[in-house]
Amino acid sequence: xxxxxxxxxxxxxxxxxxxxxxxxxxxxxxxxxxxxxxxxxxxxxxxxxxxxxxxxxxxxxxxxxxxxxxxxxxxxxxxxxxxxxx
Numbered sequence: 001x002x003x004x005x006x007x008x009x010x011x012x013x014x015x016x017x018x019x020x021x022x023x024x025x026x027x028x029x030x031x032x033x034x035x036x037x038x039x040x041x042x043x044x045x046x047x048x049x050x051x052x053x054x055x056x057x058x059x060x061x062x063x064x065x066x067x068x069x070x071x072x073x074x075x076x077x078x079x080x081x082x083x084x085x086x
Contacts, residue, residue: 016077018052024068024075025050038067 025035032050036043039060048054056064065072073079 015052017055017075018050020070020075020077021064021068022050024070028068030068035064035067039063 025032028035030038032046033043036046039046040063041060049056061072061075065075068075071079
């Protein structure tokens, strides 16, 4: 199946990813701006991801998980572990 950049990936809907991203960011005590700086992205990109508008690239997904100290599986909704604050 060919998919364009704006089509969702299979698996968890964007709302699950967005909710997990927000929860992990809050648990880490970070603002959207701080997270954006940590992963070298524009804050608008983080706002869009948290709003359920689009998916990160694999590289960004890994960077987000590392910055937030959670697993990629957690962000994608595959694990239920609640992230802990650093």
